[in-house]
Amino acid sequence: MKKSVKYLKAFRDFVSRYAVEILGLLAILFFSLSFITPSYEYQLKREKHRVESALHRRQKLVEKYAIKALQQAPDEWMSFPDLPEDMVIYKYNADTLQSWAHVFPIGNDEINVYPFTYKLQYLSNNNIYNSPLAYVDFSERFVNLGSDWYVINKQVSPSKNTKIITAIRVKTEFPLAEKREVTNPHLRFDRGFTAVGVNEDESVVVSGLEGSPLFSLSNDNPEALMAYTAILKWVALFFAVAAVFLMHLRSRNWRSFFIMAASLLFIRLAAVLLSAGSGGGELFSPMLYSFNNAFSSLGDLLLNNIFVALLVYGLFFLRKRIKESKLAGGAFVLLAAVLIFYIHYVLESLILNSNLVLEPFRINEISLYMVLCYFSFAMLFLALLLVLQMAVDRLFPQREISLFSWRSVIIFTLAVALFMVVEEGRHGREKEYDRNRVNTAKLAASRDLALEMHLRSVEKEIAADPFIALLSTANGTELIKSRLMDRYLNTSLLQKYNITISLCGPSTLINLSQNSNPSPCFGFFAATAKDYGTPLDEAIPFFFYINSPSGNSSYLGVFTYLDQEHNDVNRLFLEIEPKYREDLFDVFTLQNGGKEGSGVDPRYSYARYSAGRLVNGSGSYIYPVTLPDEYEVGYTKITKNGYVHFINRLSDYETTVISRRVQSFLPYVISFSYLTIFFGVVLLAATRRARRSDSSRPREHSLSRRIMLLFTVSMVISLAIMVASVGAYAVRVRTAGNRRQMEEKITAVQNALTPLCRYTIRLNDLQPGEFISTMDNVAQVTNTDINIYDAKGMLLCSTKPEIFAQYVIGRRMDADAYHNIVHISDQRYFGTEKVGDFSYISTYAPLLNERGDLVAIVNVPYISRAGDLRNATSSTIAMIINIYLLLIIAAVALGAFLGNSLVRPLSEIRNKLAHLTSSDGGDRHISYRGPDDELGILVQSYNKMVDDLDESTRRLAQSEREQAWKEMARQVAHEIKNPLTPMRLSIQHLMRLKEQNHPGWEEKVTTIGASLLEQIGTLSDTADEFSTIAKSFNETPDVFSLDELLKEQVTIFDNRDNISFQYCCLPSDPTLKARRHQMARTFLNIITNAVQSIEGASGEGSVAITVSDALIDGSKAYRVDIEDSGPGVSEENLAKLFTPNFTTKSSGTGLGLAICKSIIEQSGGTISYHRSDKLGGACFTVLLPAYENLDGAAGEVEVAS
Structure with missing residues (x-):
């Protein structure tokens, strides 16, 4: 496991290091692969293999059902409820259809009648005397039955009494439909392919399970086969864009920016050439959107938006290289204005020149293209936010204004959403006005x-x-x-x-x-x-x-x-x-x-007037029978009776009207809410990294954030459950309403037709004229269509005979309905039937004579207006979503309030604990006015702990002070005793020489006096060192220039021929607030040690002093590196480097570095040692907090007392 993690980390590091190169290689690879295209014949063979394999699997499956049917008794009803919809099975007993599963769209399903003549009604194959199933033999064949094409076969039982006809639908043809042909998805036809009769090219002939050739594959658009090459090119362009952008992101200089801009321009031109060929697809066709040459398609618009946004992003990464001046700020303001104009220009052209639905409140019409458009505009608005941030940084350099904070981004998001809603509403009405001018003309x-x-x-x-x-x-x-x-x-x-x-x-x-x-x-x-x-x-x-x-x-x-x-x-x-x-x-x-x-949007009503009188109308609005003469010839728009009417009076005789309800304010609120969420999520996610350094924001796992997250997640889950419940309830209510309506209609039809069948024994006993007339009258009264089937399930008559004449629906009734009505004797049967991919409701009921014998079966089909259900459901769901959005906002606010109220005492405890060891003497107790709950007990315990800790601290401080004085006395005694001993010995030696009257003792006085003076100097230096420690706590901090202080120290030493000094400081003057005299003594001590280290080693060398920017706990600071070329500090002495009494020199007290560390730490800084990479000797690094006086924008760094 550890090895896997290690390898994964190594792989991630490798990818991160060479991301640009990897992306570039991928772009080259995919672009090269796009030219390696298989031949057209190879793709046809591959398509044949895929379709043939799928067909064989379907044939094996339908054969299993056929075997089950053959194993049943000849008179047993065949029931296969799990039979796939693309399969049809007919079971014949002694050449008579006994049962069936699904139906063929044909008029006659006899298998023993070979027609040699036909009735003079419709002199074509569209009559009931043709029996196409009679020609089906025991070999697999590809045949056309009605509007469908099947692979059909016949099997027979050993007794020859039971025959089974099985079929697999290959495709369905719809001559009136927008999509004129639908292939069976189970056969896995690729895009553009269809099945046709067998041709001479054996490479595209699909054979059946038995090896017989069935049909050939055809493609009306061979260029579509090469579409994957265009996909490879688009992928290559994507990787190229990512590579050049990441390259600039790493370099962040003007050279990389211009390289990126030139590369993006080249890639954009390549995209134009690629979209102009066969690789554009629907996205780059003018059917969705077209405006001018630069915006000739929706794909061009998206690419333009993306490349403009990327250029602005690239410029933002160069912001530190752009001088902070008013002129630069004005340039960025101008750039923001240009970007706003571009966004307005593109959005207006998109609304007016596209057929896309851009109103978010129309939930059921939201498409992928709409989401892509909004995402491209989100990229542009993010670019605008970046430009505004760069402008603010240069117009107000003294103030730290961040447009990436939560508050700023939310305000900007609200402004963006409001702008989009206003633009969509204004230009949407303009587009609607022009569109309905055309629609009213079309109606006329x-x-x-x-x-x-x-x-x-x-x-x-x-x-x-x-x-x-x-x-x-x-x-x-x-x-x-x-x-x-x-x-x-x-x-x-x-x-x-x-x-x-x-x-x-x-x-x-x-x-x-x-x-x-x-x-x-x-x-x-x-x-x-x-x-x-x-x-x-x-x-x-x-x-x-x-x-x-x-x-x-x-x-x-x-x-x-x-x-x-x-x-x-x-x-x-x-x-x-x-x-x-x-x-x-x-x-x-x-x-x-x-x-x-009709071609008119279902949301609209429409009417046509001729000579001022209503000819026809449709929709929810009730139009007057006569049109007032107040309207002049021409096109106009009026608001009346709660509707907006678009009236086009083409002449004195011809007038057309299209109307819709006056749109309330609610849809705009819905759109505003959705856009706020969408743009808010994108902008907040994009600017998240810029807010990471904000110490005022809640921590990732803080209790307040968890409480707020709990409220938000609870509301979101409740919203999802509510939306799902409302949708399910709406469908259930609609289904129940449809069933109730169908029950009423089938009952009315049954009551009207049953009296005509009361004395009927055979169908020939019916009076055709009276029966059909009654059926037509009932159909007109109930506004429905009626189909009548005989007791064997074959169609007798219909109010819509053209549907059966065109073989859209077969003349044989639904098998389940027949089984339930005839065999189970149900009084009603409600089911769902399909035509192609479209489903509709169908209701069946028996017509009985006075003896209770079945005479006929009546069927009432009903096509539910799915658009009405979607519109009603979507409007309800939209209202619920908006209510819950308000509740979510309220929940977030309430969660934040409750979280802060709960966390505030805990935060105070945290802050107090963080500064608990400080000796500022302030009040560290927490005042809690809440009830005596768990938090109150916690606060009381904390306050008691503070009191106990103060007492312990006081005692410990007293003990430490006593110990410090003892240690100080010991060190003073030690430092004084060291020179006193040799002084005492020298004086005693001189006194013995005098007592003994030793010759030359007078000369010894001079030598011993000089030694005594040296020891007295050592005592004086020791006193000065301890005096320095005492004085360091009393000096007042001053504001001074670090640069000037260091230059003064360098000047003192930069007079030696054997040692060179290198000094490098920041362009801006670094300012500190500390004890200047002590800080000067600190740097003087460190530089002195460096010089002495060089002189004690080789005698020649160099010292480098460098000042740079740094951070201390997220706050601005300065770093001073003092390096030398001396031998440095050995490893065994590193631990004792800053302890008192430690020195590597033959003379000295060993207090220098200890005093330096004390002074630096009292100033809020740190000192550390490491080996110099530059000069090879010692390197002391000092970090000191910067002093900033920005009119209250940032506070001072106080020096600890």
């Missing part, structure tokens, strides 16, 4: 250009069709319609239209309404074409666009056929009218996953 322009092109392509063939000409003489309207639908109008473009055919002879009359007299058929249609029609082709006017005063825009086809038998002319009028009924259960809605096709 109801011409379908795609349909018109199709009609023009077939009108000549319709006019020349001999079969239609023959049927026109026999009044074969239905046959003509079948012919038209099969040959000419069989297109998905007509799914949104109703088609009516009228055959008119010379004297044919038609009833325009129930109360009007019959009118000539030809005259009516001719007048309609003349008065309101516009021919699609002026040269051949067969089809006309009809814009009637009623507002019902439609198309009218006029065809003339010669009746040779009667020598007369018959005319065929083909009316194509849009389906104006707001209907969710239609082909378009199902194929588009429930999306409505």
Whole structure:
């Protein structure tokens, strides 16, 4: 374990040391790999292998279900509730469908009927007499059934009675959908690939489990296969940006800044070239956003924002190299103004020229692109904060103003959020005004250009069709319609239209309404074409666009056929009218996953007026039947009845209106809250490192922070639980409401149709006309659609036959519903059915005769408006989130207050304990006015401990003073005794010589007198040393220049030829507040020791004195290094270096360094020794607190007494 940690630390250190080189190599590596691209054929083979492997796994899985079905009794219902949705299984007993799991979108699932003729209804394969499953054999095949493509197979039991047809859906085609084709995700088709019929290229043919070729792989966009090369290039650009930015971050000089700027410019140009090719994707397409050449896509906007922010960050890292002057401050203010203008310019262009939703309160529409945009703007706002900090530092150099403090960042975040909300609101209304101008014009322009092109392509063939000409003489309207639908109008473009055919002879009359007299058929249609029609082709006017005063825009086809038998002319009028009924259960809605096709935002209501009368309308606003004449021709915006109306009066006859509710102030508050949180998190996280040196902030693991964190986490967890609960409750209420609504509708339909089945024994006993008429009436009254299935589960009739005609849904009813209704005899069945990826609710109920026999099964499908549920839920959740945000803010404030109130006594105890040993004589007791709780007991215990400690300190101080005087007396006695002994011996020796009258004793007097004088000098020096110690406590501290003091000491010694002095000081004058005389004596003593050390060794050398900046407990200080080239201090003497009476010289008291240390420590500094790296000798390092007088911004450093 220790080795792993060691290796991990070594690896981390290696990466940290060579990060720039590593990032650069990664950029080169990925860029090189982007040019090593596999061939198109290789990628096709790889795609074939992946799809083929996935298909084989699905085939094995469906085969297991088939074996289970074959092992059942022939008449036993097959039930596989866990069958995957992409699989279909049909079980036949004696060629009759007995049970099924999921359904094929086909009209006939018989397997023993091979059609040789078909009914003259729709002369195509869209009729119930075609049985495609009859052609399925015992080999795997790739077939098209309705809108789906399957890999299908058939198995049979040993008795030949039970047959199983299994199928795996490969893809689904939706001709009306935005996404026209959806492949099966279980088959792992890569982007752009699809399955087509087998072609000649065997390399892309996918084979089945049995080895049979099934389908080929096709890709309409081969360039998409090379998309990963573009990804590699983008990754390389990312590493390149990181490398150049980190390079500048380490160097932090102007050279690295300009290199970084040039590199970023080069990388930006490379990104332009890369995005212009196939490597841009949707992010770099003009579909999301486009403004000008510099901002041609959303990707360009994001890159521009990021590079601008990086340039500002790089400049911020050079702030110490920029002189502190008013001119520099003004330049930074100008830069901040330019940056604000850029942010405003880009934000305005993004709001007005993109189709992105940028309002945070629309929670259900938040996208990744929106988050990326906001993050890029967060980088810009961080850059603005850095520029403002640099400007403040230079405009107010005397004051320490930090814009990175909690308070400053929070105020800046609130200003940023307010700015974004105001800009989004102002430009959002402007964008809405212009967008609805276009939308109102689109509502008025109801011409379908795609349909018109199709009609023009077939009108000549319709006019020349001999079969239609023959049927026109026999009044074969239905046959003509079948012919038209099969040959000419069989297109998905007509799914949104109703088609009516009228055959008119010379004297044919038609009833325009129930109360009007019959009118000539030809005259009516001719007048309609003349008065309101516009021919699609002026040269051949067969089809006309009809814009009637009623507002019902439609198309009218006029065809003339010669009746040779009667020598007369018959005319065929083909009316194509849009389906104006707001209907969710239609082909378009199902194929588009429930999306409505009006093109208007669901939040809006809209209406269309023709000649001042309401033609159609939709939405929550109730429009008046007639439009007032007060509106002039043109586009205008008004507020009325709590709605904002965008009115576009195109002419005196045509007016369209789009309306929405007046937006309250709450959405702006919601957006402000969300933006405050987002920008606050980003800015606080980005400036966190700048706040680490702030000693006033709470410690990481302080009790107050834990209390505040506890409140915050509790509220956040409560918010998450509340949001989840509200969402689940909303879904549950919506589901219950839908079920209740479906119950009411199915009951109404069942009550209306059951009387018609009361005496029915067989289906043939039903009166088709009465039954279908009643079904249509009930569907209209209940505003729903109805499907009727027979007792075998096959479709009989429907109010939406086009859905089944287009094979969007199969004619066989849901298997679970059939099983529950027929076999279990349930009265209701509620289930969920799917079309592609879209789900809808479906309800079934039986229709019984008077004997209780099942006659038919009624089905009511219902497509829930998921948008309404999302909007209602999101608005509720947004309101809850905002309430909880306020509660979180209150909880943080309350937590901070309670935490501070609880921690304040503890903080006082901590601070008092930190200074408990000081002898300032101040009051160290804590005053606590709270209740007599745990904190009160703790404070009382602390105060008692302080009293006990004071008493102990007093006693200890008295004992130490007595011991100090004893030690002092001993040292004085020792220092005096040392010279007195030789003096006594010398005098005694001189006296003996005199008593003995020794010759030459007079000469000895001079020698002994000189020795006595030397010893007396030693006694005097000893007295001076002790006098210095005593005086050092009485001198008053002064403010003086450290530079001048050191220069004075250097001047004293810098007169020797054998010793050179090097002195280096700071550019700014370092100032101290200490006892100047004692400090001078300290440095003089240290320099003297250095000189004596050199002279005692080699006699020649050098002394270096260096002054630099330093820190003492986070406060500003100065460092003085005094180095020499002498021998230094031996290892065995290091421990005794600063103790009294220690000296390595032959003379001296040994008190010098001890006195120096005492003086320095009394001044709040420290002294230490180490070997000099520069000169090789001794190096004494002295740290002294700086004196700063900044008008109260920073206090003085007091000298300890």
